[in-house]
Amino acid sequence: MSLPTRSSVYFALATAFVATASAAAVSQSTKDGGFYAGFERLGHVLARVNESYVEEIPADTLIDATVRGLSSILDPHTAYFDEKETDDLRTHTQGKFGGLGITIGVRENVLTVISPLVGTPAQRMGIQAGDKIVEIDGKSTKGITVDDAVSKLRGTPGTKVTVKIWREGFSEPLAFTITREEIKIESVPYFGMLPGKVGYVKLVQFSEPTGSDVENALRSLKAQGATSYILDLRFNPGGLLSQSVAVSELFLPKNRVVVSTKGRMRNQNSSLSSERAPVVDTTVPLVVLVNGGSASASEIVSGAIQDWDRGIVLGTQTFGKGSVQTIFPMDKKYSLKLTAAFYYTPSGRCINKKENGIRWKKGAESDKTESDSAQGKKSGLDDDLAAFEEMLSDTTLDTTGHKSFKTLVLGRKVWDAGGILPDVRVPGRRMNAWQQDVERRNLFFRFAIQAKPKLLAKGKVDSNFRASDAMVEDFKTFLKSDSIKFRFEGPQMRLIKEMRKSLRIDSARGDNMAASERKALRERIDALDSALAKTADGLFQVNREYVREGITREILMAVGGVNGSTPYELSLDPQVTEAVKILRDPVRYKRIMRPDDVVAQPKAAAAK
Numbered sequence: 001m002s003l004p005t006r007s008s009v010y011f012a013l014a015t016a017f018v019a020t021a022s023a024a025a026v027s028q029s030t031k032d033g034g035f036y037a038g039f040e041r042l043g044h045v046l047a048r049v050n051e052s053y054v055e056e057i058p059a060d061t062l063i064d065a066t067v068r069g070l071s072s073i074l075d076p077h078t079a080y081f082d083e084k085e086t087d088d089l090r091t092h093t094q095g096k097f098g099g100l101g102i103t104i105g106v107r108e109n110v111l112t113v114i115s116p117l118v119g120t121p122a123q124r125m126g127i128q129a130g131d132k133i134v135e136i137d138g139k140s141t142k143g144i145t146v147d148d149a150v151s152k153l154r155g156t157p158g159t160k161v162t163v164k165i166w167r168e169g170f171s172e173p174l175a176f177t178i179t180r181e182e183i184k185i186e187s188v189p190y191f192g193m194l195p196g197k198v199g200y201v202k203l204v205q206f207s208e209p210t211g212s213d214v215e216n217a218l219r220s221l222k223a224q225g226a227t228s229y230i231l232d233l234r235f236n237p238g239g240l241l242s243q244s245v246a247v248s249e250l251f252l253p254k255n256r257v258v259v260s261t262k263g264r265m266r267n268q269n270s271s272l273s274s275e276r277a278p279v280v281d282t283t284v285p286l287v288v289l290v291n292g293g294s295a296s297a298s299e300i301v302s303g304a305i306q307d308w309d310r311g312i313v314l315g316t317q318t319f320g321k322g323s324v325q326t327i328f329p330m331d332k333k334y335s336l337k338l339t340a341a342f343y344y345t346p347s348g349r350c351i352n353k354k355e356n357g358i359r360w361k362k363g364a365e366s367d368k369t370e371s372d373s374a375q376g377k378k379s380g381l382d383d384d385l386a387a388f389e390e391m392l393s394d395t396t397l398d399t400t401g402h403k404s405f406k407t408l409v410l411g412r413k414v415w416d417a418g419g420i421l422p423d424v425r426v427p428g429r430r431m432n433a434w435q436q437d438v439e440r441r442n443l444f445f446r447f448a449i450q451a452k453p454k455l456l457a458k459g460k461v462d463s464n465f466r467a468s469d470a471m472v473e474d475f476k477t478f479l480k481s482d483s484i485k486f487r488f489e490g491p492q493m494r495l496i497k498e499m500r501k502s503l504r505i506d507s508a509r510g511d512n513m514a515a516s517e518r519k520a521l522r523e524r525i526d527a528l529d530s531a532l533a534k535t536a537d538g539l540f541q542v543n544r545e546y547v548r549e550g551i552t553r554e555i556l557m558a559v560g561g562v563n564g565s566t567p568y569e570l571s572l573d574p575q576v577t578e579a580v581k582i583l584r585d586p587v588r589y590k591r592i593m594r595p596d597d598v599v600a601q602p603k604a605a606a607a608k
Contacts, residue, residue: 042066071145073360075339076106077325079147083333098157098180102127103237104149105295105321108355110134111141111149113165114319115235115293118189118204119562121178126439127165129235129293134173135164147337157182170433172494174440190566191217196584199226200570203247206239206297211246218250218279228285228583230576231301234315234428238296241272241324247297248304249274253282256308256346259300261324263341268324285589286311287579290420291428295319296343302420303345309409312592313422314579320353320419345420347405353418410594423592426578434488434539435546443486447478448554461559463567467551475547476540488539496529 046062067080101120102113113131116123133141136152153161159180164173187210191201199221203214214231221229231251238244241259248258252274260271280286288302288311299318305311322343328336343351402415415421431439438444451471455461479486487493503525507518540547549572557565570576582589 072143073358075323075358076146077321077323077337078339079145079337081147081335081337098159099154099183100127100161100178100180101183101185102153103293103295104133104146104153105319106146107132107319110166111144111146114237114295114321117183117185117235117237118202119185120183121181124445125176125178125442126436127176127178128167128436129291131165131167133163133165135162137162155180167436170436176440187213188217189562191221192563192567193221193224193226194230194570194576194580196580197225197227198580198583199224199229200232200576201229202232202566203298204236206236206243206247208240208243210239210243211250214247215250215279222280228287229280230287230289230579230583231311232289232576233294233298233302234289234291234575235293236295236298237293237319238298238321241297241300244297244300245272245274248301249276250279251282251286251305251310252278252308254278256304258304258346260344260346261341262344263324265340268341282310285583285586287583288313289575289579290315290318290422291575292316292319294420295321299351299420300343300345303349303351306414306420306423307346307349307405307407309407309412309593312424312582312589313420314424314426314582315422315575316425316427317417317421318419320351320355322351322353322419346408347414349405349414349416351419355418412593412595424578424582426575429572429574431546432543434543437488438486438543438547438550441486443479443484444475444550444554446484447475447551448558450478451551451555452558455555456559461555463556463560463564465552465555465559467548467555471551472544472547475551479540488536492532493529496525496532499525 046066049057049062050059064080064082070080071078099120100122101117102122103115103117105112105114111133113122113127113129113133115129116127133149135141136149139152141149153163155161157180160177161180162175162177164175166173185205185207187205187207188201188203191199194200199218201214201217201221203210218229245258249256252258254274254277256274257271258274260269262269286305288305290298290302290313294302294315295318299320299322302313302318306313323339324341324343325337326340328338330336345351402417402421404413404415406412407414412423451474455465478484503518503521506513513521553565553569556568582592
């Protein structure tokens with residue numbers, strides 16, 4: 001008789017412990033008896049696999065896999081950490097690390113970029129909010145958790161990681177090889193005055209100093225004569241809950257509920273309120289900018305501003321990440337990050353979007369359909385039609401199927417849509433496929449680095465700099481240089497590549513095509529390739545003004561940093577432009593805040 005292995009002994013002890021614990025728990029609680037009784041079934045299954053599976057599996061491996069299986073029915077933000085991952089988590093939260101500068105989440109069952117952070121490697125390489133990451137260093141991300149993905153994307157500064165993404169408008173994945181850097185992010189990378197005495201504050205994250213950073217920016221703008229404000233929360237992935245309250249109370253009257261958290265644990269049911277007088281007078285007009293990259297703390301702030309009728313929310317629907325995570329140490333080695341509550345706005349709307357919620361509530365067939373769609377398996381025609389339909393409804397808020405709530409002062413309708421629906425929907429600027437390809441390859445940045453010394457040698461480059469026609473032509477030459485050799489590969493060019501590949505394969509297999517026929521076919525493919533190559537100049541001409549803007553932006557960034565380029569970028573931004581128009585038109589601002597079909601009935605607005 002063979003002696004039992006050490007792991008089988010441990011496993012038997014663990015199974016016995018589970019059975020004993022479940023029996024004791026069942027005897028103590030009839031309410032949770034079904035749950036604890038299930039331990040016995042789990043113990044039997046694990047014991048049978050341990051004893052009878054074709055090969056022995058280490059007990060730790062089997063138990064870890066069982067625990068990790070919970071992620072398939074819970075939510076995307078719940079995760080189990082083994083010993084190494086727990087150490088990594090401690091390092092990432094307490095020390096320095098190298099990263100790409102993106103915030104990610106699982107959307108429609110696919111790992112998705114919520115937002116690239118300003119001034120980081122990902123942002124410079126052209127990673128965009130909404131990009132779906134399907135591979136990391138050659139390995140599929142199917143079924144990956146957010147925390148597993150973070151662990152793979154982070155690493156030593158100077159090392160590289162390659163990601164493949166699906167992006168709307170492209171029929172195949174795009175590959176990005178990005179060098180990790182130490183990520184240091186300022187909460188407020190830029191603030192300044194816009195036309196019409198409009199003070200503008202860009203807020204990119206909610207960290208420890210965020211409240212004081214925003215306050216300092218507001219006080220400075222007030223001293224410069226600002227009579228209205230724009231708070232830009234676009235692409236802000238969130239951060240500390242306490243700082244969402246700190247930022248909100250800079251604008252809200254004292255003693256107003258900012259956010260409520262509701263969960264099963266007693267300490268997870270609470271309301272957080274503003275406790276100080278606002279820095280900005282509550283009668284001063286305010287617009288908050290949001291988009292699909294605005295998540296978590298950004299949604300708390302914009303939801304509070306909207307629910308208390310303190311200002312106008314403008315842009316597109318936010319991400320819908322409204323869940324609270326708590327880390328529970330399991331023992332010295334393991335830990336569990338568990339979603340313990342959801343965020344609710346002052347009017348009672350849950351911020352969390354259903355697709356970011358609890359997985360077991362979703363139908364399996366629905367999940368499969370969403371996943372297939374998200375992985376880019378639609379036809380190019382479907383993509384074009386979807387983009388066209390979205391364009392037609394760009395200024396229309398789709399509230400179909402959503403429950404309505406009332407704002408707390410003016411009684412306006414707001415909607416429980418998962419995330420925050422803006423009061424005024426204004427789409428962001430769109431890039432066509434050619435523009436995206438140039439940005440993805442970081443070509444404006446590379447050109448600006450080469451052009452900067454020559455420009456500085458000729459004189460000072462100030463905020464009035466704009467790329468000349470000659471510089472645009474230089475960029476055209478730059479694209480054709482040996483070091484770049486840029487050639488835009490649209491669908492037709494990819495089709496030609498497939499045709500050449502197919503012809504080579506058929507020839508190698510000994511097809512029945514005559515040599516003269518194969519030669520004639522190759523000549524026709526070459527002619528088509530040549531004709532498409534001639535369209536390159538046409539594409540450049542179509543995008544000529546975008547090229548001028550891209551060169552200008554990167555030269556201003558290279559010379560003056562964020563303060564040099566941001567004012568120029570804001571002047572081209574359709575959402576900022578619309579916000580300024582509204583703030584400079586008191587009648588229109590009042591009409592948005594007080595729709596004609598709403599009779600203002602101010603309510604007592606004390607915090608609960």
